[in-house]
Amino acid sequence: MAIVKVQNRAHGIMYHHFHDEQKHIVGQGSISAESFNDMLDFYGKSHNIIGAEEFLRKSETGTLSPSDVCLTFDDGLLCQYDVAYPVMKDRGLTAFWFIYTSPLDGVMERLEIYRHFRSLMFPDIEDFYAAFFSIVSAHDTEAMKAMQCYNPDEYLKEFPFYTPNDKRFRYMRDVGLGEKKYNVIMDKMLEMYRYDIEKNSQILWLSTDNMRDLRQQGNIIGLHSYSHPTVMIKKNYSEQLKEYATNKRQLEEVLKEEIVAVSYPCNSYNSDTLKCMKELGMKIGFRANMAEVCLAEYLYEYPREDHANIMKAMEVAR
Ligand SMILES: [Zn+2]
Known part of the structure; x- marks a missing residue:
């Protein structure tokens, strides 16, 4: 063993x-x-x-x-x-x-709210990633361009358990969009999906x-x-x-x-x-x-x- x-x-x-x-x-x-x-x-x-x-x-x-x-x-x-x-x-x-x-x-620290939203509203994380990237591409062409510099072999390689889309998402969040623009995109999604922040944060x-x-x-x-x-x-x-x-x-x-x-x-x-x-x-x-x-x-x-x-x-x- x-x-x-x-x-x-x-x-x-x-x-x-x-x-x-x-x-x-x-x-x-x-x-x-x-x-x-x-x-x-x-x-x-x-x-x-x-x-x-x-x-x-x-x-x-x-x-x-x-x-x-x-x-x-x-x-x-x-x-x-x-x-x-x-x-x-x-x-x-x-x-x-x-x-x-x-x-x-x-x-209501967004990090945790957003995570809970993803788990609650999407049957699978891949469904969330698909919805997220479609909203980013509709709202922020500049951020989509940043993905051209994304190197999947190097980025976050110390976390081998991340899937390809986990890494793409993190790259978009931290590099392509940055904190402010990422929050705008996510808040837009929370609204679209009618997620109740007050109730869920309890x-x-x-x-x-x-x-x-x-x-x-x-x-x-x-x-x-x-x-x-x-x-x-x-x-x-x-x-x-x-x-x-x-x-x-x-x-x-x-x-x-x-x-x-x-x-x-x-x-x-x-x-x-x-x-x-x-x-x-x-x-x-x-x-x-x-x-x-x-x-x-x-x-x-x-x-x-x-x-x-x-x-x-x-x-x-x-
Ligand atoms: Zn932490």
């Missing part, structure tokens, strides 16, 4: 979306409680899955071994709390939860009570910026500092303690970001893939394995 190769460095496993097929619908890349449990069994055969506080303590004392692994949840999603957290509690495990805080101010994010409960049970709550920009490195140092300092202040108000951990939204970080982390007193930071450190700041650049890669390895092992 194939076993996942032990990485040469302690790392995190990165999780985003979960489903229970009732409150939390199936979406692209979402996993059930059962697959989550199976995955922990599988990865645990070749790795030492430890709690968040133990991981942090070992990091600070330089005693992490290459097989040590922690669990991490990005984006502060209610589906993580409802579906994955009970499984973890049964196993006596804790995790890092990286939370962006604009939803606490009532901001089930997307963790409440402050959820956060306090997680912390009380020994989980570590960490930074993930205020508004979750997809390309943080386009912002200058002071803009980045504002994103993370606001995020920190809000989480500290909720938890009444200092926040010391961070993960970078969409793996977008540069030397300015790491300068911010020092300024804000972070003790540990996580990338969003298993690539080697970019900036030689080991404590701020712990690698993470995307759960999708582990799912793939499980299929191969079967």
